[in-house]
Amino acid sequence: MSGPSPAAFSMAPPSQWEEFTEGMWRRNPVFVMVLGMCPTLAVTVSAINSISMGLATTFVLAASCLLVSALRRLIPKEVRIATYIVIIATFVTVVDYAVQAISLDLYEALGAYIQLIVANCLVLGRAEAHAARAAPIPATLNAIGMGLGFTLGLTMIGGVREILGAGAFFGIPLFGPGFQPWVVMVLPPGGFFVMAGWLLLFAIVRRRLAARDAGATRAAPVANSGACHGA
Amino acid sequence: MAHESLGQILLNTILSGNFVLAMFLGMCPFLGVTHSVAVAFPLGVATSFVIVIASVSAYLLNWVLALAHLEFLRLICYIVVIASAVQLVEMFVKKHYPALFRALGIYLPLITTNCAVLGVALFQTAREYDFAQSLTFAIGGGIGFTLALTLLASVRERVQLADAPEVVQGTVLVLILAGVLSLAFMGFAGLGG
Amino acid sequence: MNAPAKSPAPAEPAQATSTFTLLRTLSVVSAICGVIIVASYLATLERAKDNRRLAAQRAVFKVLPDASSVKEYLALPTGEIVPAGGGDPPPGALRFFSAYDAGGRFAGIAAEGAAKGYADLVRVMFGYSESCHCIVGIGVVSMRETPGIGDKILTDKDFISNFKALDVRLKGDLSALANEVKVVKHGVKTQPWQIDAISGATVTSRAVGKGINDAAQLLLPRLVPRLDQLREKS
Numbered sequence: 001m002s003g004p005s006p007a008a009f010s011m012a013p014p015s016q017w018e019e020f021t022e023g024m025w026r027r028n029p030v031f032v033m034v035l036g037m038c039p040t041l042a043v044t045v046s047a048i049n050s051i052s053m054g055l056a057t058t059f060v061l062a063a064s065c066l067l068v069s070a071l072r073r074l075i076p077k078e079v080r081i082a083t084y085i086v087i088i089a090t091f092v093t094v095v096d097y098a099v100q101a102i103s104l105d106l107y108e109a110l111g112a113y114i115q116l117i118v119a120n121c122l123v124l125g126r127a128e129a130h131a132a133r134a135a136p137i138p139a140t141l142n143a144i145g146m147g148l149g150f151t152l153g154l155t156m157i158g159g160v161r162e163i164l165g166a167g168a169f170f171g172i173p174l175f176g177p178g179f180q181p182w183v184v185m186v187l188p189p190g191g192f193f194v195m196a197g198w199l200l201l202f203a204i205v206r207r208r209l210a211a212r213d214a215g216a217t218r219a220a221p222v223a224n225s226g227a228c229h230g231a
Numbered sequence: 232m233a234h235e236s237l238g239q240i241l242l243n244t245i246l247s248g249n250f251v252l253a254m255f256l257g258m259c260p261f262l263g264v265t266h267s268v269a270v271a272f273p274l275g276v277a278t279s280f281v282i283v284i285a286s287v288s289a290y291l292l293n294w295v296l297a298l299a300h301l302e303f304l305r306l307i308c309y310i311v312v313i314a315s316a317v318q319l320v321e322m323f324v325k326k327h328y329p330a331l332f333r334a335l336g337i338y339l340p341l342i343t344t345n346c347a348v349l350g351v352a353l354f355q356t357a358r359e360y361d362f363a364q365s366l367t368f369a370i371g372g373g374i375g376f377t378l379a380l381t382l383l384a385s386v387r388e389r390v391q392l393a394d395a396p397e398v399v400q401g402t403v404l405v406l407i408l409a410g411v412l413s414l415a416f417m418g419f420a421g422l423g424g
Numbered sequence: 425m426n427a428p429a430k431s432p433a434p435a436e437p438a439q440a441t442s443t444f445t446l447l448r449t450l451s452v453v454s455a456i457c458g459v460i461i462v463a464s465y466l467a468t469l470e471r472a473k474d475n476r477r478l479a480a481q482r483a484v485f486k487v488l489p490d491a492s493s494v495k496e497y498l499a500l501p502t503g504e505i506v507p508a509g510g511g512d513p514p515p516g517a518l519r520f521f522s523a524y525d526a527g528g529r530f531a532g533i534a535a536e537g538a539a540k541g542y543a544d545l546v547r548v549m550f551g552y553s554e555s556c557h558c559i560v561g562i563g564v565v566s567m568r569e570t571p572g573i574g575d576k577i578l579t580d581k582d583f584i585s586n587f588k589a590l591d592v593r594l595k596g597d598l599s600a601l602a603n604e605v606k607v608v609k610h611g612v613k614t615q616p617w618q619i620d621a622i623s624g625a626t627v628t629s630r631a632v633g634k635g636i637n638d639a640a641q642l643l644l645p646r647l648v649p650r651l652d653q654l655r656e657k658s
Contacts, residue, residue, distance in 0.1 A: 037258035090457035101471035192410030
């Protein structure tokens with residue numbers, strides 16, 4: 001997690017497990033690749049909204065990559081982007097109808113951002129970079145993994161914003177009625193700040209881990225100079 | 232609601248309902264391209280242009296689709312029209328402003344996946360704006376988008392000279408700056424009446 | 425960094441793919457996508473309609489507590505009142521609900537109004553009773569207002585009490601409301617057609633008032649002269 005190990009540069013094609021887990025953490029779409037930011041910040045005002053948006057995106061991602069991969073030999077280079085976009089838009093429309101049929105409250109909460117999944121760079125990016133060159137099964141596995149990683153990222157942001165901004169988690173109130181919610185957290189600036197907070201946390205952890213690794217391989221006094229070992 | 236006046240729509244979309252800072256549309260270029268004003272501003276203008284084209288096309292498309300009772304094709308039609316419009320703009324810029332074309336690089340075709348462009352079309356449809364309102368909405372949106380991008384770019388240019396801690400540099404700093412900018416724009420709430 | 429996936433292109437011809445191939449691809453893809461979209465639309469249509477109907481019903485029951493059954497109508501620009509069919513309403517038609525109590529008696533009408541609040545549209549359902557020519561209750565259908573501030577319209581008892589008897593009687597010629605529904609500063613209300621704003625949540629309060637006013641101004645002049653029509657259908 002702290003950085004690429006020599007094994008990561010192996011020449012063998014990735015196993016199915018590696019395909020699946022690539023998007024979960026090592027190349028998490030939210031925190032590492034920073035893709036699909038529009039819905040990330042707009043919709044993550046609560047954990048439930050975040051998960052729903054994440055799952056909707058996962059569905060679109062998986063279905064689109066499956067179809068793109070299945071048709072990959074049929075699609076000529078010139079029209080590939082337009083074709084991918086049409087395919088993605090199709091599945092977004094499907095999800096839009098599905099959410100309306102499942103729950104109107106959810107539909108109101110997510111609003112136009114469901115349809116904006118079409119413009120999510122993550123989906124088009126994966127279709128272009130991966131699904132167009134891979135067989136259907138690995139492509140879909142990778143897409144599902146990316147989607148779940150995206151959902152995880154969204155929920156991490158949404159969870160924090162809900163806890164701080166509404167005093168609840170998944171709709172369950174956590175603190176007593178005397179709690180004064182930090183309202184800005186569920187407003188647009190809060191989205192920016194919470195995402196920055198998570199990235200900052202990861203950067204700090206990464207630095208500490210790197211410093212610890214570096215310190216361990218050298219026998220110099222530098223090894224203990226890191227004053228605050230949180231780990 | 233269809234009762235908003237044009238002036239209200241204009242003020243709202245530029246300030247209190249700014250596409251980038253309040254509605255989170257157009258995040259990719261906002262975070263990715265704002266390292267310099269010289270790139271951010273022209274990209275904002277190019278995007279505004281596409282936004283207006285998209286808005287007008289969406290209005291006409293919606294009218295045709297409603298007549299033919301084919302509303303479920305709305306999303307696909309919008310995005311295809313946007314992709315084509317971006318293609319045209321790309322060809323235009325490449326021919327007449329080649330230096331700008333090279334400077335913008337991949338971000339010009341990426342306008343297709345800019346949530347702001349599709350967002351304008353979707354929001355104006357959802358709010359049932361008439362033609363004049365839609366056009367104002369699009370123009371205001373474009374101005375607001377360019378404003379946000381340029382503001383962030385100018386702040387980032389200065390912050391590059393400042394001595395920020397290492398952990399914070401990069402995306403974290405940009406997000407914090409964006410958050411502060413968004414907070415500032417919240418002060419405009421209620422301006423449109 | 426090797427790229428084993430890409431095959432070398434030693435003598436690749438520079439010609440573009442033929443137009444026929446392009447068209448063939450686009451047609452095949454469009455056909456597949458078309459089928460998928462239409463299939464999912466039809467599969468979800470009934471559930472989505474049911475959801476909407478149930479949500480509207482719940483909202484009407486909330487604003488007209490005596491109601492136990494609801495019927496949806498359209499008030500056309502011509503003034504006619506017709507039952508709402510399944511399709512899209514014609515332009516200019518106003519949707520409203522006619523409510524009947526357990527005994528089948530007419531219990532009032534309910535309709536939706538909306539106006540832009542702080543963040544986005546605030547949609548409000550209001551219940552109208554002809555016996556007092558007033559609005560007897562409201563329910564917020566949807567809103568995205570600021571939690572802790574704007575969302576007080578849901579819970580603030582003083583604000584809600586504004587709508588227990590909000591005067592919306594019509595002018596003599598039945599062309600418009602006799603007095604516009606206005607939102608005034610908290611504590612300043614003197615007339616039954618005014619609404620006391622929530623102190624500190626003026627924008628959202630105003631949105632509620634504006635939504636109700638705009639909807640009532642349009643709907644009630646069409647509706648009030650024809651209330652007898654609704655009384656019969658049960």
